[in-house]
Amino acid sequence: MSMQSQYSKLGKGARWHLKLDPQGRPYFAGRRQMTRVIWGLIGLVTLSSPLVMAFVLDGGEQIFYAIVSVCLSLFCLVFLGVRQHLVFDKEQGVLREMRSWWGLRAREHQRVPLGETRVVVAPIAALSEGCQLELLEHRYTIGSAAETRQLAALLRDGYGVQAMDRVAAWPETRPLADDSQQESEVSSQPSQPKQPEQEKQQKRPQASATASISADMRYQSLWDQAVLLKLAIPLPVLALIGFVLAWVRS
């Protein structure tokens, strides 16, 4: 299967982060590019008001705002142009970090052999669901665990990087299981767990009995349960009692 057809099967989050360059090689945009471009966008928003002022006002104020907007647009030009691409180069078997500015001054900043590169399917711990792909020091929010695993499997099968999984047996990082092998691995896991896990299993016999009842239930955190609204329940009740008491008195 060609890279193009495999690429089109990926999830939306994966296609947002993993792009194909004109030669058909996939690349990720680096962390440096993302933060610089965001600064550039913030600069663009700030630029809008001095730009309007430079046209609307006249005299010394116009000159002041013209100078400000020129400085800001230079800032935006510099920051929006930063490019840092992590290119998966299959021919040379390396992950290349390319840096450039609006495509100019392109140079290779770093190269890592693909076999030594690790992509890790990791949970986004602060959210109740959702996974990210970790590559070197970069992180990419991909979507569900299945979509992230699909992307990691594509990179492993097509480019020979080491695909790891920290979601399946959190907090351990294990090699990513194949889709076809996943079911058999799940069934074989209880027979050969690591030593500390086995102890844990033995320590809690009653707990495992209750687990089968609610195998895939979703739980809602306390703080998503409209706590403040429910705390206010006595208020209307007490207000009503107050009105009745005052009315009876008068």
Next chain:
Amino acid sequence: MAFGHWKSTSPVRATLSFGRWAWVMGLPLLVVVVPLVLFGGLELQFPLIMGWAMAGTLAWHAFFCRHRLVVDWDKGTLCHSIRSIYTIARMEVPLARLAGFCVTNSVTEVRGYDLMVVLTDGQRICLFKRGGLREMEERGQQLAEFCRVSYARECR
């Protein structure tokens, strides 16, 4: 010193409770609320009655509100609840489904850390929000030890 009050009387049950001293705040409120009813100070004025009701609500919660996290091996559950005579919020997870506890960066606060519980299917539930790193770590390790699961830090 970590937040909350940890109490474990037996090896199968531990409680982490919050707001144990809130009733102290309820006492002065009671001084305002009760005499108004008893001695007829409550006149038919909207602001007065609403103020009285607000003070009454605050006093109610100061005396009765219980926020606690209970780990019970007999029932086999981790129960996080807020009650104030009636149930305000409640979440109960079977202990067998826990994969571990982790401390992570808060989404909304730069130097805030959240304590999350991770389930075996990858689901994460927030237990405590926006605390200091050290106190969150301490509580997380304590809870993980009592629940016999792993603890990890998932910080950026």
